Each structure stands twice: as C-alpha cells, then as structure tokens.
Amino acid sequence: MRWMRTETFAAWAFMAPGLLIVAVFVLWPIIYGIPLSLTDYSVIGETHYVGFENYVTAVQDKSFLTSLWNSLVYVLIVPFIQIFSILMAILVNTRLPLIKAFRAAYYIPVVTSMVAVALMWSWLFSNNGVVNYILLQLGIIQEQVGWLSSSSTALYALMFITMWKGLGYYMVLYLAGLQGIPSELYEAAMIDGASRWQVILRITVPLLRPHILFCTLISLMGAIRVFDEMFVLTQGGPGNATLTSSLYIYQKGLEQFNFGYASALGLIVSVIVGALSIFVFRLNRRGGVSY
Numbered sequence: 001m002r003w004m005r006t007e008t009f010a011a012w013a014f015m016a017p018g019l020l021i022v023a024v025f026v027l028w029p030i031i032y033g034i035p036l037s038l039t040d041y042s043v044i045g046e047t048h049y050v051g052f053e054n055y056v057t058a059v060q061d062k063s064f065l066t067s068l069w070n071s072l073v074y075v076l077i078v079p080f081i082q083i084f085s086i087l088m089a090i091l092v093n094t095r096l097p098l099i100k101a102f103r104a105a106y107y108i109p110v111v112t113s114m115v116a117v118a119l120m121w122s123w124l125f126s127n128n129g130v131v132n133y134i135l136l137q138l139g140i141i142q143e144q145v146g147w148l149s150s151s152s153t154a155l156y157a158l159m160f161i162t163m164w165k166g167l168g169y170y171m172v173l174y175l176a177g178l179q180g181i182p183s184e185l186y187e188a189a190m191i192d193g194a195s196r197w198q199v200i201l202r203i204t205v206p207l208l209r210p211h212i213l214f215c216t217l218i219s220l221m222g223a224i225r226v227f228d229e230m231f232v233l234t235q236g237g238p239g240n241a242t243l244t245s246s247l248y249i250y251q252k253g254l255e256q257f258n259f260g261y262a263s264a265l266g267l268i269v270s271v272i273v274g275a276l277s278i279f280v281f282r283l284n285r286r287g288g289v290s291y
Contacts, residue, residue: 030270034263036259037260037264037267038050038260039260040054040258040261041259042260043259054261055264055268058261058264063240066243067240067247068272070155070240074155074226075220078219078220078223081170082212082215084167085170085173088106088171089172089178090204092106092171092175107168107171107172109164109167110168112165118229118232118233121157121161121233122148122233126148128144132145132147154237154241154242155241158234162226162229170215173211173214174208174211176211177208181207181208189203209284212284213280213284217277217280220276224269224276225246226246227244230243230247231247231250235247245265245269246269248265249266249269
C-alpha cells in the first residue's frame with residue numbers, strides 16, 4: 001500500500017501546477033463573476049446591487065442575442081474540423097517518404113500567431129486577392145466578392161480561417177490515438193478482405209471514440225468562445241455580422257467598463273457551454289477502447 005500512496009502523491013504533485021492555474025484563472029473568475037453580475041460595477045464610481053437586472057437586460061439586448069446566434073452558428077465548424085482532422089491523421093500515419101515534413105507542414109498554422117494568420121488571410125480574401133482570382137478563373141464566381149466586408153460571407157470566411165488554423169492541432173491528437181491502436185487489428189481485417197473504408201469505419205473510428213469526444217468538446221468550447229479572428233480582422237462587423245459572444249463581452253467589459261453586465265453575459269454563455277458539453281457527453285456515453 002505504501003507504493004500506491006507514493007504513486008498517488010507523485011500524480012497529485014505533477015497535476016498540482018495545472019490545477020493551480022485552472023483554479024486561479026478559470027474557477028475563481030467564474031465564482032467571483034456570480035456576485036459581480038448582480039451589481040453595476042464599473043471601476044469608476046460606486047457599486048450598487050441591482051439584483052437580476054443585468055440578466056433581464058441581456059435577454060432584451062438585440063446585440064447580445066445576435067452575438068449568441070453567431071457563436072452558435074460558429075459551432076457548425078466542429079464536425080468539419082473533426083472529420084478532416086481524422087482523415088489527415090490517417091493520411092500522415094502512413095509510412096511514406098517525407099511524411100514527417102508533411103506532419104510539420106500541417107502543424108505550422110497551429111503555432112503561427114493569430115495576427116500573422118489574420119494579415120495573410122486579409123490579403124487572400126481581399127477584393128484583388130488570391131481567393132477571388134482563383135474562383136474567377138475557375139468560373140465559380142462572376143465578380144469579385146468582399147469576403148470579409150460583406151455581411152453574407154464575413155462570418156463563414158472567419159469560420160474557414162478557424163478551421164484551417166485548428167486542423168493541425170486536432171490532427172496531432174488523433175495521430176497519437178491512431179498510433180495506440182494495435183497493428184494486428186488492421187492486419188486481421190485486411191486478411192479477412194475488409195476494404196480501406198471498412199477498416200476506417202469499423203476499427204479506426206470506434207477505437208478513436210475517446211479522442212473524438214475530447215477533441216469535440218474542446219473544439220465546441222473553442223468555437224463558442226472564438227474571439228481572436230473577429231477582434232483582429234472585423235471587430236464584429238460589417239454591422240454585427242461577425243459579432244460573437246466573447247467579442248461582445250469584451251466590448252462591454254474592457255471597452256465600456258460595464259463589468260457587472262459583462263459578468264452576467266459571461267455566466268449566461270458559460271451555462272450554454274456547459275449544457276452543450278453535457279449533451280455531447282451523453283451522445284458519447286459508450287466511449288472507451290476495448291480490443
């Protein structure tokens with residue numbers, strides 16, 4: 001029993017720094033935000049208790065409802081990111097020449113700063129940019145499109161940028177999962193005459209369920225909390241077409257110093273994220289690996 005206590009202590013010692021960071025920067029702000037959301041705290045001036053007034057204002061705030069809707073629309077990229085990441089992981093898990101170089105190339109967008117990515121895509125999506133040039137040459141569009149300046153395309157253009165930047169991150173996680181699957185399973189399936197797609201659907205995907213659940217959850221939370229792309233490229237415009245809940249909370253809190261109202265908005269978004277996370281968990285209750 002003594003060696004078990006030693007291993008348990010070592011495990012907690014390794015987790016302690018991470019748990020401390022989560023407690024200070026995640027749990028404490030959430031707890032502190034609850035009483036703050038019931039006030040009109042604004043740094044300057046006296047603070048008054050306003051009860052649930054901030055929450056009543058929130059459900060009547062058209063800009064907040066629009067930002068919430070845009071954040072929920074953003075969640076549509078989650079399944080696409082997971083599907084493409086799994087396919088890319090399967091591709092780079094093969095033994096081909098220069099495969100390590102391909103893995104590094106796919107991961108470069110992940111480690112590239114959002115400012116650099118934004119500058120690159122603002123040029124690519126400009127009226128005279130590469131995207132319009134290629135689509136015009138292929139005959140897909142008949143005239144130049146203002147991808148980031150049109151209210152009908154700006155949000156989807158930002159979703160594409162988010163997906164492009166995040167693919168490499170999830171690909172690495174799925175690649176780690178793929179390399180944990182015994183090769184004997186694939187060899188037995190091939191001997192039985194299974195096709196490539198049957199192997200993927202009957203062996204690879206089921207054994208990746210824990211990884212799919214984890215990646216889906218963090219991708220879901222990332223999609224609802226998306227901020228950098230809008231902040232750097234569009235500032236929520238044109239109009240409120242790309243205004244997301246995180247950007248709106250930032251504007252209310254750090255630009256207008258209405259911290260009480262911003263706290264209430266943050267708690268509403270947190271509850272929605274928690275509800276969606278529970279929904280995803282319930283869909284994947286049978287997760288686990290057995291072979």
